Amino acid sequence: MTTEGRVPAVDMRDIRVSFGGVHAVDGVSVNVFPGEVMGLVGGNGAGKSTLMKALSGARPPDEGQILVNGQPASIKNPGDAKHYGIETIYQTLALADNVDAAANVFLGREIVSRFGSLDDAAMESATRKVMTRLNPRFKNFKAPVKSLSGGQRQSVAIARAIQFNAKILIMDEPTAALGPAETAQVRDLVAQLKQEGIAIFLISHDIHDVFDLADRITVMLQGRLVGTVDKNKVTKDEVLGMIIMGKLPDQMNEKELAQLH
Amino acid sequence: MADVSGAAPSVAPPAPAPTSRSFSSLLRSAEVDTRLLGMVAALIISWIIFDVGTGGQFLAPRNLWNLSVQTASVAIMATGMVLIIVSRNIDLSVGSVLGVTGMFMALMQQEWIPRTLNFGYDLWWIWIVTVIAGLALGAAIGLLQGSLVAYVGIPSFVVTLGGLLVWRAVTFMLAQGRTISPLDATFTLLGGGPKGAVGDTVSWIIGIAVSVAIIYALISNRRKRLRFGFPLRPVGAEVLIGAVGVIVVMGAVWVANSYMWPKNLAAQYAADHGIPSPPGGLQIPTGIANPVLIALGIAALMTILATRRRFGRYVFAIGGNPDAAILSGINTKRVIMLTFVTMGVLAAVSAVVATARLQSAVSGLGTGAELSVIAAAVIGGTSFAGGIGTIPGAVLGALIIQSLVSGMQLLKFDNPSQDVAVGVVLVLAVGLDQVLRKRAS
Numbered sequence: 001m002t003t004e005g006r007v008p009a010v011d012m013r014d015i016r017v018s019f020g021g022v023h024a025v026d027g028v029s030v031n032v033f034p035g036e037v038m039g040l041v042g043g044n045g046a047g048k049s050t051l052m053k054a055l056s057g058a059r060p061p062d063e064g065q066i067l068v069n070g071q072p073a074s075i076k077n078p079g080d081a082k083h084y085g086i087e088t089i090y091q092t093l094a095l096a097d098n099v100d101a102a103a104n105v106f107l108g109r110e111i112v113s114r115f116g117s118l119d120d121a122a123m124e125s126a127t128r129k130v131m132t133r134l135n136p137r138f139k140n141f142k143a144p145v146k147s148l149s150g151g152q153r154q155s156v157a158i159a160r161a162i163q164f165n166a167k168i169l170i171m172d173e174p175t176a177a178l179g180p181a182e183t184a185q186v187r188d189l190v191a192q193l194k195q196e197g198i199a200i201f202l203i204s205h206d207i208h209d210v211f212d213l214a215d216r217i218t219v220m221l222q223g224r225l226v227g228t229v230d231k232n233k234v235t236k237d238e239v240l241g242m243i244i245m246g247k248l249p250d251q252m253n254e255k256e257l258a259q260l261h
Numbered sequence: 262m263a264d265v266s267g268a269a270p271s272v273a274p275p276a277p278a279p280t281s282r283s284f285s286s287l288l289r290s291a292e293v294d295t296r297l298l299g300m301v302a303a304l305i306i307s308w309i310i311f312d313v314g315t316g317g318q319f320l321a322p323r324n325l326w327n328l329s330v331q332t333a334s335v336a337i338m339a340t341g342m343v344l345i346i347v348s349r350n351i352d353l354s355v356g357s358v359l360g361v362t363g364m365f366m367a368l369m370q371q372e373w374i375p376r377t378l379n380f381g382y383d384l385w386w387i388w389i390v391t392v393i394a395g396l397a398l399g400a401a402i403g404l405l406q407g408s409l410v411a412y413v414g415i416p417s418f419v420v421t422l423g424g425l426l427v428w429r430a431v432t433f434m435l436a437q438g439r440t441i442s443p444l445d446a447t448f449t450l451l452g453g454g455p456k457g458a459v460g461d462t463v464s465w466i467i468g469i470a471v472s473v474a475i476i477y478a479l480i481s482n483r484r485k486r487l488r489f490g491f492p493l494r495p496v497g498a499e500v501l502i503g504a505v506g507v508i509v510v511m512g513a514v515w516v517a518n519s520y521m522w523p524k525n526l527a528a529q530y531a532a533d534h535g536i537p538s539p540p541g542g543l544q545i546p547t548g549i550a551n552p553v554l555i556a557l558g559i560a561a562l563m564t565i566l567a568t569r570r571r572f573g574r575y576v577f578a579i580g581g582n583p584d585a586a587i588l589s590g591i592n593t594k595r596v597i598m599l600t601f602v603t604m605g606v607l608a609a610v611s612a613v614v615a616t617a618r619l620q621s622a623v624s625g626l627g628t629g630a631e632l633s634v635i636a637a638a639v640i641g642g643t644s645f646a647g648g649i650g651t652i653p654g655a656v657l658g659a660l661i662i663q664s665l666v667s668g669m670q671l672l673k674f675d676n677p678s679q680d681v682a683v684g685v686v687l688v689l690a691v692g693l694d695q696v697l698r699k700r701a702s
Contacts (some may be wrong), residue, residue: 079590098581
């Protein structure tokens with residue numbers, strides 16, 4: 001995919017986040033274009049989730065600049081992020097277990113009547129509609145999401161993200177808790193959303209997942225940016241080398257690559 | 262249960278008998294809260310036992326009417342406590358807030374306004390001003406405590422334990438331990454008593470209006486689901502719910518209207534109005550007591566707030582998963598603070614009812630009420646784990662506690678035995694709930 005002359009949907013520049021004295025994210029820059037999937041990989045504690053929390057408003061960055069469609073964006077809380085069309089599917093799913101699917105999908109953005117009463121029927125109707133696209137077998141619209149299976153809960157979390165016409169989607173380990181069939185479903189969905197021109201950040205431990213879905217791959221190590229590479233120009237081993245050694249492919253030699261196995 | 266035989270095959274528990282299955286499936290299709298239904302059953306059984314034990318005294322209109330008045334004060338506060346506990350907090354200060362707002366209102370109408378303004382005591386508006394000021398004081402206390410919990414991050418247990426001590430002391434300091442009495446004549450009508458009730462005609466009108474509202478709500482809800490093409494409840498279930506609702510409402514009105522004014526009060530009234538007393542005395546139906554109307558109105562408002570408004574939805578979401586609520590963009594601190602403001606206002610409403618009923622304010626007013634209120638909410642199904650609880654459940658919980666106390670009083674049990682009974686029922690109710698929930702999941 002050529003990115004020359006186009007404006008990135010999101011451009012994060014020199015982002016820094018620290019907890020106490022620890023630099024969880026230390027001057028990282030990354031961007032993603034509309035209709036592109038940017039894979040974010042790295043070991044535990046690499047700072048990928050923290051970097052994405054800076055974008056989703058869950059933990060605003062201490063330093064750095066975020067541009068949305070080329071315009072500087074001020075994201076101080078999750079509400080701000082949603083205002084910019086940035087939706088997040090958290091690894092923990094972040095569902096309120098005690099309420100039903102529709103209440104979760106619309107949490108914080110409820111449909112209300114003229115007098116401010118919750119319009120549960122309208123919300124259930126919209127949820128049923130989005131679910132026919134995501135997971136046609138989903139039936140438990142009245143049950144608290146606590147009683148749903150892992151895959152169904154994942155569907156609710158995804159439904160919440162795409163219900164509001166997201167322009168930018170952050171997916172944090174979207175397939176970690178899923179079986180093979182459900183994983184395939186999520187992959188189809190990612191491809192479909194990409195077609196619709198949504199920019200996607202995909203965080204994953206699974207390098208095969210990333211290679212299948214991502215257009216470009218950004219590697220982080222201990223809070224720092226190792227580099228961003230075009231998926232078609234690298235091998236899985238080279239990306240693995242970036243994750244483990246923190247070196248770009250052209251800095252690695254044959255011997256080092258061989259040691260990875 | 263422990264398996265001592267060692268030979269029992271490890272199979273799934275036997276399927277329930279067909280009759281119980283069809284009954285429970287009817288309940289499920291009717292979307293009735295089975296827990297609430299269980300509480301109603303427990304209440305009815307205890308009423309029958311008390312009635313038999315007292316030789317028909319318990320279910321007499323007089324006792325039921327008194328029971329409703331005695332329940333009102335705790336029920337009002339319990340509706341607010343549900344929201345507090347559902348959002349994973351606690352308010353231990355409600356008894357003291359009741360005390361301080363009650364004393365404040367009593368002093369205002371009895372001393373401050375008449376003395377400062379030199380208006381005298383017979384001002385028609387004095388009770389309105391004092392009630393508004395009392396509610397404002399309750400809101401202000403709630404705002405202070407809620408802000409300390411939500412914005413400063415002090416645990417609610419600590420903040421409100423401090424509040425329990427402070428507001429009780431302030432209650433004492435306000436009046437230096439004096440009893441403030443008597444109170445404004447109109448004000449005291451808010452506390453009940455035969456004159457503090459709406460009479461039979463208004464009671465019937467209220468009963469009919471509520472019945473119509475129940476039927477309207479059922480029909481409009483069904484229409485809405487039909488319009489969206491959602492699955493519907495069977496018509497039989499809808500009719501059953503509507504019929505039970507109307508029967509309960511009209512039955513309660515009938516009981517309230519069956520309670521006649523006491524003979525001497527009726528004779529006094531007859532003499533004052535020049536009505537000749539018939540043999541056996543003038544029969545004046547009392548109707549629903551004012552504090553009961555206030556409690557029911559508040560329960561209805563709080564139910565709407567909890568289930569039909571964003572605020573209530575957020576309170577439950579915070580209780581279910583605080584992180585998820587924050588990540589959804591909800592201003593959770595503001596919501597938590599507002600639950601405490603609501604609780605403060607409700608404690609003040611309770612103070613109106615309690616002081617008006619006693620026709621005086623004392624320093625000890627509402628002492629220990631926090632425990633009854635928390636017990637009512639918990640017996641009513643509110644979970645300390647957060648996210649679970651209903652307003653009608655809490656009101657029913659308050660009624661169950663008061664029924665136990667009242668029934669045991671009639672049976673001549675002493676106060677300690679009453680406390681034992683309430684304590685046992687509290688633990689039993691929560692224990693049973695745990696067992697049933699575990700089996701359900």
